[in-house]
Amino acid sequence: MSWFESLILGLVQGLTEFLPISSSAHLRLTAAFAGWTDPGAAFTAITQIGTEAAVLIYFRKDIARIISTWFRSLFTASLRSDQDAKMGWLVIVGSIPIGVLGVAFKDQITGPARDLRLTATTLIVMGIVLGVADRLAARDEEGGRHRAVRERKTLKELSVKDGLIFGLCQAMALIPGVSRSGATISGGLLLGFTREAAARYSFLLAIPAVLASGAFEIKDVIESPGHITWGPTIFATVIAFFVGYAVIAWFMKFISSKSFMPFVIYRIALGIALFVLIGMGVLSPFAAESAG
Numbered sequence: 397m398s399w400f401e402s403l404i405l406g407l408v409q410g411l412t413e414f415l416p417i418s419s420s421a422h423l424r425l426t427a428a429f430a431g432w433t434d435p436g437a438a439f440t441a442i443t444q445i446g447t448e449a450a451v452l453i454y455f456r457k458d459i460a461r462i463i464s465t466w467f468r469s470l471f472t473a474s475l476r477s478d479q480d481a482k483m484g485w486l487v488i489v490g491s492i493p494i495g496v497l498g499v500a501f502k503d504q505i506t507g508p509a510r511d512l513r514l515t516a517t518t519l520i521v522m523g524i525v526l527g528v529a530d531r532l533a534a535r536d537e538e539g540g541r542h543r544a545v546r547e548r549k550t551l552k553e554l555s556v557k558d559g560l561i562f563g564l565c566q567a568m569a570l571i572p573g574v575s576r577s578g579a580t581i582s583g584g585l586l587l588g589f590t591r592e593a594a595a596r597y598s599f600l601l602a603i604p605a606v607l608a609s610g611a612f613e614i615k616d617v618i619e620s621p622g623h624i625t626w627g628p629t630i631f632a633t634v635i636a637f638f639v640g641y642a643v644i645a646w647f648m649k650f651i652s653s654k655s656f657m658p659f660v661i662y663r664i665a666l667g668i669a670l671f672v673l674i675g676m677g678v679l680s681p682f683a684a685e686s687a688g
Contacts, residue, residue, distance in 0.1 A: 397439075397628045401432055406443060406632030410639025413447040414599070414647050416526055416578030416659045417666075421515045424572060425670075428683035434510070438613045438624050439632070445610040446633035447640035451599050454644045459600070462487070479552055483600070489556055490563035490597075491604040497567045498609065510572055512681045516670035518573030523663030526578055529585035530656040536588075548590040551597055558587055566601055573667075576602055578659070591651040599644070 397405075408426050412419040420440050427434050452459060466484025469475035539545035565583030569576035577598050584594025617624050673679040 397433075397435065397625045399628055399631065401427075401430075401435075402628030402632040403635060404430070405435055405439070406446075406635030407639055409440070409443045409632065410447055410450075410636040411643060413444065413636070413640055414577055414643050416522075416575050416581055416656060417663055418515075418519065418522075418569075418573050418575035418578065419444070419447075420569075421519060421573040421575075424510065424512070424515065428512070428679060436624075438617055439629055441606075441609045441613040442617075442624070442629055443633045443636045444606045446636035448603060448606040448610075449637050450641035450644055451603060454641060455596075455599065458596075459603075462600075483551070483554075486554055486556065486559040486597075487600055487604065490559040490566065490601045493560065493563040494567040494570065494605045495608065498570055498605075501570065510682075512670060512679065512683060513674060514571065515573035516667040516674070518571055519663045519667035519670070522568075522574050522578055522582070523660050523667065526582045526656055526663070527660035529582040530660065533585045533591060534655060549588050549593065550590060551593045554589075554593075554597065558589075561587060562597060562601060566598075566605065578663075581656075591656075592648070595648065595651055 405423055405426060408422050409419055412422045423435055423440055426432075462480045462483050465475060465478050465480035469478065469481035469484075475481050533548065536546040536548055562580055562583055565579040566576055568574045568579045577595070580598035580601060581591070581594045584597065585591065587594075589597075670679070674681055
């Protein structure tokens with residue numbers, strides 16, 4: 397991988413990680429259209445550490461409060477009913493599905509699942525799901541002639557059951573094209589949560605999964621050197637951090653008053669375009685297949 401490739405892929409990772417459009421799909425497609433080799437699952441997992449570092453800094457006060465209260469609640473019974481202590485457990489519970497499924501289906505995720513026809517399908521299907529979820533949220537918020545405005549749930553009302561459902565939605569993002577934030581936010585909206593609550597829990601829930609995935613990939617790369625070029629990968633990770641931080645700040649403001657429909661339209665259009673290009677023979681389903 398060249399330094400120019402790492403610059404572009406770092407920008408793509410930072411721009412797309414937190415938007416409901418799938419960063420893994422865009423990294424793969426960027427490589428395919430540029431005629432580069434697929435950066436691969438290891439590159440994706442390691443650069444995601446950069447974007448996750450942006451989450452840690454952006455939500456640093458919330459995260460510090462949650463960790464501190466959760467840890468103290470292990471020894472102080474009165475703190476166990478505190479919302480921050482509960483959130484600590486809910487992040488742990490919600491992280492279980494992706495941990496189990498990620499290990500169980502690792503070979504499929506890094507192999508057959510990287511077929512661009514599957515990516516196109518998931519872009520379209522999850523785009524439709526996000527559109528339906530967003531429309532239901534809008535109906536509750538706006539009401540109508542025959543419908544009263546319905547108050548949506550906040551994170552204070554998040555239950556263990558909700559956390560597991562969020563976790564299962566996050567696990568779907570193991571398939572390229574689904575989008576971690578898109579799946580978890582869609583799940584949250586369908587469960588009746590506000591856009592802001594669904595997005596905030598989605599970002600917090602991603603922290604253990606992304607850091608664990610990155611750590612495992614780094615371990616594998618150290619044990620089998622040659623699968624990744626460290627200099628450009630670290631450079632891409634740094635770029636992804638700075639761009640990702642800016643995107644988080646923008647996205648949290650955007651969702652407070654805007655619809656997800658622009659992302660829905662983009663996902664569906666991109667998925668259709670992929671099918672057309674593959675059908676015409678312009679693009680191979682295995683274009684930019686990783687050699688590593």
